[in-house]
Amino acid sequence: MNLDSLLPNLGEWLRGTGPESDVVVSTRIRLARNLADLPFATRATSAHKTEVIGRAKDALAKSDAALKLEYIDIPSMAALDRQFLVERQLISRELAGGLDGPRGVAFDPTETASVMVNEEDHLRLQVLRSGFALDEAWQDIDRLDDALEHRLSYAFHTQFGYLTACPTNVGTGMRASVMLHLPALGLTKQIDKVFRALQKINLAVRGLHGEGSRAFGDLYQISNHVTLGKSEAKILGEIREVIVTILQYERQARGAIVKERRQAEHDRVARAIGTLGSATMITAEETMELLSAVRLGIHLNLLDGIPVTAVNQLFIHTQSAHLQKLAGHNLDGEERNSARAKYLKTKLRELGSHK
Amino acid sequence: MKCQTCDNPATVHLTDIVNKKKRELHLCETCARERNLIPEQPGPQIDLKALLSLLTTPHAPGSTGAEPRPEPVATACEICGMTVAEFKAAGRLGCPHDYESLRSTLEPLLERIHRSMAHAGKAPRAVRVRDWKKQMQVAVAAEDYEEAARLRDLIRRHEA
Numbered sequence: 001m002n003l004d005s006l007l008p009n010l011g012e013w014l015r016g017t018g019p020e021s022d023v024v025v026s027t028r029i030r031l032a033r034n035l036a037d038l039p040f041a042t043r044a045t046s047a048h049k050t051e052v053i054g055r056a057k058d059a060l061a062k063s064d065a066a067l068k069l070e071y072i073d074i075p076s077m078a079a080l081d082r083q084f085l086v087e088r089q090l091i092s093r094e095l096a097g098g099l100d101g102p103r104g105v106a107f108d109p110t111e112t113a114s115v116m117v118n119e120e121d122h123l124r125l126q127v128l129r130s131g132f133a134l135d136e137a138w139q140d141i142d143r144l145d146d147a148l149e150h151r152l153s154y155a156f157h158t159q160f161g162y163l164t165a166c167p168t169n170v171g172t173g174m175r176a177s178v179m180l181h182l183p184a185l186g187l188t189k190q191i192d193k194v195f196r197a198l199q200k201i202n203l204a205v206r207g208l209h210g211e212g213s214r215a216f217g218d219l220y221q222i223s224n225h226v227t228l229g230k231s232e233a234k235i236l237g238e239i240r241e242v243i244v245t246i247l248q249y250e251r252q253a254r255g256a257i258v259k260e261r262r263q264a265e266h267d268r269v270a271r272a273i274g275t276l277g278s279a280t281m282i283t284a285e286e287t288m289e290l291l292s293a294v295r296l297g298i299h300l301n302l303l304d305g306i307p308v309t310a311v312n313q314l315f316i317h318t319q320s321a322h323l324q325k326l327a328g329h330n331l332d333g334e335e336r337n338s339a340r341a342k343y344l345k346t347k348l349r350e351l352g353s354h355k
Numbered sequence: 356m357k358c359q360t361c362d363n364p365a366t367v368h369l370t371d372i373v374n375k376k377k378r379e380l381h382l383c384e385t386c387a388r389e390r391n392l393i394p395e396q397p398g399p400q401i402d403l404k405a406l407l408s409l410l411t412t413p414h415a416p417g418s419t420g421a422e423p424r425p426e427p428v429a430t431a432c433e434i435c436g437m438t439v440a441e442f443k444a445a446g447r448l449g450c451p452h453d454y455e456s457l458r459s460t461l462e463p464l465l466e467r468i469h470r471s472m473a474h475a476g477k478a479p480r481a482v483r484v485r486d487w488k489k490q491m492q493v494a495v496a497a498e499d500y501e502e503a504a505r506l507r508d509l510i511r512r513h514e515a
Contacts, residue, residue, distance in 0.1 A: 036451060043435045043449035120447070142477070149479050155451035156482060160465070161474025163451040167461060168468055170454075172476040229471020334361075 018131015032173035040165035065147035069106040083321035171228030184253035217288030269297030432456035
């Protein structure tokens, strides 16, 4: 697969078209699976890992549900291409650079499904859906899991369920995460309260690119901790319930902003657009923060002429590897900041007017 | 010290050795993130190593916790050789069989992490079929032929 062909696409997770997409950016479910007769990564030799890849490729080639998934070898891939796939949410940072030995990823051109091979577990199946779509994502991944299991013998224990390299994943092997854009809860200083409540009920919260109470671009991923002792449906149900509540809080906070400080917010959004359209050097973090303000401005009807999908495209195309792919060559930190500003200026000019 | 790519104070200091030559990199957090040199940190999560150390270190009565403690006697997995001490150090298991061979270490750990020790979710097709066959035998013995027929059809569908 030529990765450059993915460049014009938004990628499933930033399509911005799914249910509740004013707040929910995307839904992701991953399943950790291991082959019954081979050691986990800590004990696996290069020959073991090659064997895992061979079996995985064979299963992918023969499974109806996985026919469209194309396998790509990671070690032979350029560092920039690996980073590009990380930014696309198709592979983990670990698979890109933190691990060594034979490994790879299979994914489909629509970027909704991927299978990482020889990450922490032999197989890490993943399905991405735009917006709030836990049920659809589960149906997709369940089908993919069944199709691969038809050809592979998974490590399964009647008491412990699907066996994984780390006991934190054993049982269902499932991590379901929902990415939310929560700028209003950030602005109204209620985000920490939400986090504390989530931790009490055993759900994990993290940013897109880091930790702390305020993630870059107000993007937060909420996912389950517990993988053992509950069915997949129960885990998904618990997450769904929590997300619905957070959705209400965020929308209430947005309503309060419009009611109590519309003018100040309009000014903040206008300044964000101004900076994005006129800076000559800008970091990825600042871009994400400003685009977050723009995205909120669109949903609060403080801006027109800029569709959300365009904001999403700016968000992904201003990430480090995407910028370099667009430029056609590697750029150092300073060059990237300059190229990012230039790209934003051009794109915003194309998009034209705003209030 | 200033960041090597901008004038902000350097807060990330990296050293690596390539071909016996030491290279140093001093960056501010922003530039380090730009270069993806700061690993993605999950939010508050279970510190598995800390938990393991808590669970596998025997508590001597009256000990302060500051004195060195003897390592627990390791039971090695007969398939991959993984010991409790190794698992403690790596936080990762060596092979599927470790769940049996290191069961006494794992069970309290699973209880702490998941508040459960028993899987309640999906199972592979072969396991499901085996369970349905057992249930079908029970249904036949109880003369519940409707249930037995339902299970028979389910088995046929999944064995096809």
